Amino acid sequence: MIQIIKNIQFIIGEQTKLLVKPLLLAILDAFLNMFFYGVMILGIVRLVERSFTRDFFIQCVFFLTIVFVIRLFLSRFTYNSMQINGSIIVTKLRIQLADHVRGLNSGFFNQNSIGKLTSNFTTDIADFEQVLTHNFIDFFKAFFMVTIGIIAAVVIDVRFALIIVIMILVALPLLIVGGAKGNKLAGTHREKINDVISRVVEYINGIKTFKLYQLSGAKFQRLDQSFNDLKKSAIKVELSLIPYVMVFSTIVSFIIPVALVWGTYLLTNEASSPESFIAVLILSISISGQLMAIGMLYPQMKFIAKSADNLREVLSAKPLNYQVDALDGANHAIQLEDVSFSYENGVPVLKNIYCEIPDGTTTALIGPSGSGKSTIIHLISRFWDVRSGKLTIGGVNLTTVKPDALTKHISCVFQEVYLFNDTILNNIKIAKPNADHSEVVAACQAANCHDFILKLENRYDTIVGEGGSTLSGGEKQRISIARAILKDAPIVLLDETTSSLDVDNEREINQALDKLMEKKTVVVIAHRLNTIINADQIIVLNEGKIREKGTHFELLANNDWYAQMYQEQVSARNWVI
Numbered sequence: 001m002i003q004i005i006k007n008i009q010f011i012i013g014e015q016t017k018l019l020v021k022p023l024l025l026a027i028l029d030a031f032l033n034m035f036f037y038g039v040m041i042l043g044i045v046r047l048v049e050r051s052f053t054r055d056f057f058i059q060c061v062f063f064l065t066i067v068f069v070i071r072l073f074l075s076r077f078t079y080n081s082m083q084i085n086g087s088i089i090v091t092k093l094r095i096q097l098a099d100h101v102r103g104l105n106s107g108f109f110n111q112n113s114i115g116k117l118t119s120n121f122t123t124d125i126a127d128f129e130q131v132l133t134h135n136f137i138d139f140f141k142a143f144f145m146v147t148i149g150i151i152a153a154v155v156i157d158v159r160f161a162l163i164i165v166i167m168i169l170v171a172l173p174l175l176i177v178g179g180a181k182g183n184k185l186a187g188t189h190r191e192k193i194n195d196v197i198s199r200v201v202e203y204i205n206g207i208k209t210f211k212l213y214q215l216s217g218a219k220f221q222r223l224d225q226s227f228n229d230l231k232k233s234a235i236k237v238e239l240s241l242i243p244y245v246m247v248f249s250t251i252v253s254f255i256i257p258v259a260l261v262w263g264t265y266l267l268t269n270e271a272s273s274p275e276s277f278i279a280v281l282i283l284s285i286s287i288s289g290q291l292m293a294i295g296m297l298y299p300q301m302k303f304i305a306k307s308a309d310n311l312r313e314v315l316s317a318k319p320l321n322y323q324v325d326a327l328d329g330a331n332h333a334i335q336l337e338d339v340s341f342s343y344e345n346g347v348p349v350l351k352n353i354y355c356e357i358p359d360g361t362t363t364a365l366i367g368p369s370g371s372g373k374s375t376i377i378h379l380i381s382r383f384w385d386v387r388s389g390k391l392t393i394g395g396v397n398l399t400t401v402k403p404d405a406l407t408k409h410i411s412c413v414f415q416e417v418y419l420f421n422d423t424i425l426n427n428i429k430i431a432k433p434n435a436d437h438s439e440v441v442a443a444c445q446a447a448n449c450h451d452f453i454l455k456l457e458n459r460y461d462t463i464v465g466e467g468g469s470t471l472s473g474g475e476k477q478r479i480s481i482a483r484a485i486l487k488d489a490p491i492v493l494l495d496e497t498t499s500s501l502d503v504d505n506e507r508e509i510n511q512a513l514d515k516l517m518e519k520k521t522v523v524v525i526a527h528r529l530n531t532i533i534n535a536d537q538i539i540v541l542n543e544g545k546i547r548e549k550g551t552h553f554e555l556l557a558n559n560d561w562y563a564q565m566y567q568e569q570v571s572a573r574n575w576v577i
Ligand code: ADP
Pocket: 110, 343, 344, 345, 349, 367, 368, 369, 370, 371, 372, 373, 374, 375, 376
């Protein structure tokens, strides 16, 4: 219970104060509820004593009506305030979660599959919201009512109160054990949900490939299997809690007969008055009813605990830290000093890299596949931080720079282009949201995509499918170059395409790339002979180490890997690395 509140508090932080008002209202309601029982007890006592007068009856009716009306409003008010505050809390939580995830380094997204994050953003938050706005207050109200009931019982007759407490203590472990079991199962259940989401996403993304390679049967089987696993686990979760809740309810429902027997015993031995006997009996009815409500709501509270746990895990993931809010300097020279890096699996990918990329120059990275070229580009964009050594831009250590501040200075054009399911105009303008139309057109002209855009049905307002699925690879590539040109960032990170494009497309893309690279500090994973020869510096990587470094002519003179590759490719007249 305390853990639940602690987790909720950790997640919603300062907003916990929004829960205070509904909780206070619930306590007030619980007190008023006791008035009902109080009046009922008085009434029955009068009946037994044969002193139940008409006046007393009218007083009771009057009093009960007032309490009833107050409770009616109070209930509504509590409910409304919980709904409204709950929505505020959850909205802020969603924003906070999104902000938090944005600040994490990309490594986080590798360890955590899409399924898990999707489920954090959908299922966990939805569960959290559902329980917070619906069951949370009911649970605590029942809890207060039981507490007040026990206090009243202590006042009336300590011996009786003791018996109720003992029965609760006997029944409670059942809920705790059942809850712990439910918690464990809820964990595996959540994994199954994540698995289903991952499979569905995989299936939808890969549907073309599956069809092409006739994999749909095998892939469908995996999808079916994950659905079946989910079904089994859902049934298991539901069934596992039932026995515990049932036995708990049975035990607490016995509070009433036990009160009757114990009360009768005390009464016949004249150790108690008829008034206390009646009061005790009615209290036992109230307490037992509320305990049953707790039993029913407890599994729900466990759900919020599980969701809270999951959300807590995401929120506890350490964001990239930074001390420098903005990268102001005019100098965008990039320097790697003794940089080593490995991904989460710990396999060294870059080993003691030293290199300097002077401001306004182009550096071409070449080398066999897997030699670490893309990794260097990822480190410069701070997708990950270096494990050791130092990576600086304009002399500022990247590990101290706010990721958003860094992105402002960098344009990336990678091989895989992702376009949003939106108009072409908006897809380009994400690079510079306040750009006017003429700027966008100028960028598109420079990127050789203006002409084909004009031929589309709605020109710049044509909506491209999700991921840009209605455009060809070459067209998407040029749009991504137009984006980068529009952004006009001083640093350009480029992964030249190797995908086989038709000759026209290739020429147009090459021209566009040349435009983009003009006067910038460029790091390019180069595949075109032209880019490589014209680069100010060529770095040849091999197995995470720099094998050669220099200009085209220096490397030719070096007569190593580069010279050999160059000779081979030139004689074949077909330079593609
Ligand atoms: P290149 O771009 O030169 O082909 P990369 O920089 O992509 O090479 O990869 C260098 C090495 O790092 C490869 O051995 C690759 O398998 C490994 N690698 C790349 N990305 C990851 C990742 N996210 N997790 C683990 N290993 C990775």
